[in-house]
Amino acid sequence: MPVRGNDELTDVESAFNQSFLRTYQEMNRRMQAEILAKDGQQRAEKLLLNILLELIADEMKNGSDLIAQIHDDVSVLFADIVGFTELSRLLPCHDLVSRFNDVFSAFDDLSDRRWSRKDQDHRRELQGCQWAAQIAPSPR
Numbered sequence: 001m002p003v004r005g006n007d008e009l010t011d012v013e014s015a016f017n018q019s020f021l022r023t024y025q026e027m028n029r030r031m032q033a034e035i036l037a038k039d040g041q042q043r044a045e046k047l048l049l050n051i052l053l054e055l056i057a058d059e060m061k062n063g064s065d066l067i068a069q070i071h072d073d074v075s076v077l078f079a080d081i082v083g084f085t086e087l088s089r090l091l092p093c094h095d096l097v098s099r100f101n102d103v104f105s106a107f108d109d110l111s112d113r114r115w116s117r118k119d120q121d122h123r124r125e126l127q128g129c130q131w132a133a134q135i136a137p138s139p140r
Contacts, residue, residue, distance in 0.1 A: 079107070 048057045059067050081087075081103070088096055 079103075 048060075052060070056067055087099075091099070
């Protein structure tokens with residue numbers, strides 16, 4: 001609001017306008033910071049869930065330092081594709097990915113025969129290596 005005049009009321013009006021403008025600008029700055037913080041939190045949550053199972057991520061967010069469970073019936077499979085580095089040099093990218101798809105599809109099929117899909121499915125790719133963490137199944 002424009003201020004005209006040169007008296008005491010004009011000075012008060014001018015001070016109020018300046019104060020209001022600073023308050024308005026500060027509120028806008030805080031709202032923008034809050035939006036950025038929420039966006040950053042959502043990105044961090046998405047990244048966390050790309051790395052960890054939701055169950056584990058939730059326990060960590062709730063302050064658990066040590067997350068361990070005992071399961072009586074668990075299988076562990078470790079598979080190393082011998083010669084992968086050389087194979088990756090020789091094959092076109094599409095063929096290499098197709099062969100990996102076949103291998104991991106076979107692992108998925110074996111896993112599906114043993115556990116329901118809801119009990120498993122934590123597969124990630126890290127630094128060119130595929131790894132999978134099977135969740136111990138809940139009793140059927």
